[in-house]
Amino acid sequence: MPRAWHLKSRPNGMPTSDNFELKEVTLADLADGQVRVRNRWLSVDPYMRGRMNDVKSYVPPFQVGEPLEGGAVGEVVESRADGFAPGDLVMHMAGWREEAVVPTAGLNKLPSIPGIGEQAFLGNLGLTGGTAYWGLLDAAQAKAGDIVFVSAAAGAVGSAVVQIAKAKGMTVIGSARGPEKCDFVKSLGADAVIDYKAGPLVKSLAEAAPKGIDVYFDNVGGDHLDAAFAHARKDARFAICGMIDGYNSGEPMAFRYIMRVIAMRIMLKGFIFTDYMPRMGEFIADMGQMVASGQVKERDTIVDGLENTPDAFLGLFTGKNTGKMLVRL
Amino acid sequence: MPRAWHLKSRPNGMPTSDNFELKEVTLADLADGQVRVRNRWLSVDPYMRGRMNDVKSYVPPFQVGEPLEGGAVGEVVESRADGFAPGDLVMHMAGWREEAVVPTAGLNKLPSIPGIGEQAFLGNLGLTGGTAYWGLLDAAQAKAGDIVFVSAAAGAVGSAVVQIAKAKGMTVIGSARGPEKCDFVKSLGADAVIDYKAGPLVKSLAEAAPKGIDVYFDNVGGDHLDAAFAHARKDARFAICGMIDGYNSGEPMAFRYIMRVIAMRIMLKGFIFTDYMPRMGEFIADMGQMVASGQVKERDTIVDGLENTPDAFLGLFTGKNTGKMLVRL
Numbered sequence: 001m002p003r004a005w006h007l008k009s010r011p012n013g014m015p016t017s018d019n020f021e022l023k024e025v026t027l028a029d030l031a032d033g034q035v036r037v038r039n040r041w042l043s044v045d046p047y048m049r050g051r052m053n054d055v056k057s058y059v060p061p062f063q064v065g066e067p068l069e070g071g072a073v074g075e076v077v078e079s080r081a082d083g084f085a086p087g088d089l090v091m092h093m094a095g096w097r098e099e100a101v102v103p104t105a106g107l108n109k110l111p112s113i114p115g116i117g118e119q120a121f122l123g124n125l126g127l128t129g130g131t132a133y134w135g136l137l138d139a140a141q142a143k144a145g146d147i148v149f150v151s152a153a154a155g156a157v158g159s160a161v162v163q164i165a166k167a168k169g170m171t172v173i174g175s176a177r178g179p180e181k182c183d184f185v186k187s188l189g190a191d192a193v194i195d196y197k198a199g200p201l202v203k204s205l206a207e208a209a210p211k212g213i214d215v216y217f218d219n220v221g222g223d224h225l226d227a228a229f230a231h232a233r234k235d236a237r238f239a240i241c242g243m244i245d246g247y248n249s250g251e252p253m254a255f256r257y258i259m260r261v262i263a264m265r266i267m268l269k270g271f272i273f274t275d276y277m278p279r280m281g282e283f284i285a286d287m288g289q290m291v292a293s294g295q296v297k298e299r300d301t302i303v304d305g306l307e308n309t310p311d312a313f314l315g316l317f318t319g320k321n322t323g324k325m326l327v328r329l
Numbered sequence: 330m331p332r333a334w335h336l337k338s339r340p341n342g343m344p345t346s347d348n349f350e351l352k353e354v355t356l357a358d359l360a361d362g363q364v365r366v367r368n369r370w371l372s373v374d375p376y377m378r379g380r381m382n383d384v385k386s387y388v389p390p391f392q393v394g395e396p397l398e399g400g401a402v403g404e405v406v407e408s409r410a411d412g413f414a415p416g417d418l419v420m421h422m423a424g425w426r427e428e429a430v431v432p433t434a435g436l437n438k439l440p441s442i443p444g445i446g447e448q449a450f451l452g453n454l455g456l457t458g459g460t461a462y463w464g465l466l467d468a469a470q471a472k473a474g475d476i477v478f479v480s481a482a483a484g485a486v487g488s489a490v491v492q493i494a495k496a497k498g499m500t501v502i503g504s505a506r507g508p509e510k511c512d513f514v515k516s517l518g519a520d521a522v523i524d525y526k527a528g529p530l531v532k533s534l535a536e537a538a539p540k541g542i543d544v545y546f547d548n549v550g551g552d553h554l555d556a557a558f559a560h561a562r563k564d565a566r567f568a569i570c571g572m573i574d575g576y577n578s579g580e581p582m583a584f585r586y587i588m589r590v591i592a593m594r595i596m597l598k599g600f601i602f603t604d605y606m607p608r609m610g611e612f613i614a615d616m617g618q619m620v621a622s623g624q625v626k627e628r629d630t631i632v633d634g635l636e637n638t639p640d641a642f643l644g645l646f647t648g649k650n651t652g653k654m655l656v657r658l
Contacts, residue, residue: 050592221587221588226581240590240591241591242591243587243588243591246587246588247588252555252583252584252585253583253584253587254581254582254583254584255581255582255583255584256581258550258572258575258582259550259572259575260599261569261597261599262569262570262571262572262599262600262601263379263599263601264599265598265599265600265601265604266597266598266599267596267597267598267599268590268595268596268597268598269594269595269596269597270589270590270591270592270593270594270595270596271591271594272591272592272594275594
């Protein structure tokens, strides 16, 4: 019987492996319009931490005792759905498990693009890349010539933001932790990189962006967001994608420079990838071109084996990943 | 010789009367294109506190030893400028003093509108009303049917926001301090009023706005802004006009609910009245109609005598004003 990771208990603060339980599941027989998928790649993403709380948010919370969910790429092994045949590769949201029965409404058949691996549809051509693309270009309205600051720039979304911004003619400052990740961000084309553990961010950003910033792409919140307030130029725009600093702590965030919102007429906008689903074609066309041309490259941190999925997920909060964190089955 | 208030020293935290000095000034003889104005009404506004710091902001800082500035309405007593004659009433920025020499570029001749006192051009038809109008309708994109929360609703800007929102078909919740001011806010037409000293704002706002809020007009920052984060509905819009909570304290502001920016796709925008100067005609036409029809009423707190200008200003931070604070000379 296939196995699936279940939420055993809700974490209080930072999750631990005790919050997860791997159990066998019985899959129902296929109904019309359903396929059975054997997963090959699982995505773990910081936003999943929010679903582990019992709080209504933009996606419903995971339920204790029930299987977890998340992006996955798999192969159709049985089909009672028109247009899907065994062997087809599909992207869907029934991750955290070996096999799943999925209705066609929850399936996207992967297009075959030369030189692009199937796991890219969980990365630069999936939720991760789409989040970077729409956050930068729509929520923050970034344009050629802008000075862009992006936090967690060595992460999955951040590394895509750096490369999209460079491809679109912007100046980019990224933050990351430690010399290795900073080198990686520089290798993506960033004009300046801040090691955010090396000193106070307000000071580091002043040095890295002596003219200030026009755009801030926030994956972190906290001190990063405050430094962005401190150095925003007039009419700056902030896309708020994530605040990983606050996902586990539950502590309030303190801002010393938030009043600059007024003087600098800062616009700040929260956004979620799924809001842009109707524009998926536009994204795949533009991003696919940037990926195919090599302007946007994928760097994955791959963990092997379903057993290690919780560890991969927990590693997101301790900086274990460079680029996209994936589990290979 | 006419007298003018000077900045004697920069305040550290809450200003005191020791930071101000009343001194005689010598006015230069009029050059071509200048008029001499005798002030009749002076405006004191919270934003002036920012100009007392030695920090570059959207308006340059006041200089120690130099006269203060601010909105004023006065009468032309001498003119070497085409189109201005003794007896004309004008609005200008050389307040905090008895007399000033002003070039025509800094003068607005007051239109004569039946039933509207000259001081309205410092209030509902001036900076105060314009700030309320553009913040609500442009920065926050508020529209009929929206549920609007406005802080400091008994203040000059807040009381205009309440009335404009009601005139435009919105539901309005205002916050104010103490039963007297709350009654005043209710008398302006607010659907619900929160006495923000009576209990935690997050709880009070939940009761006053059980369906949540679509728009927040921020004059205060701090706990008010955090409560607005906590109760924002999807696609809520926040106009950030002022953060009087932080003007004197210099302390960072802590937010427990700021992460809801993402889940609720909140848009937050700082704005300043002067950005809308090119649209002054549009404002006067619409707001003038609301004022003339009685939909938007003016309530002033009037302090008499130039000597008392610093006290009037300091009173803004201790809640001495209901509606617009003005000094009558």
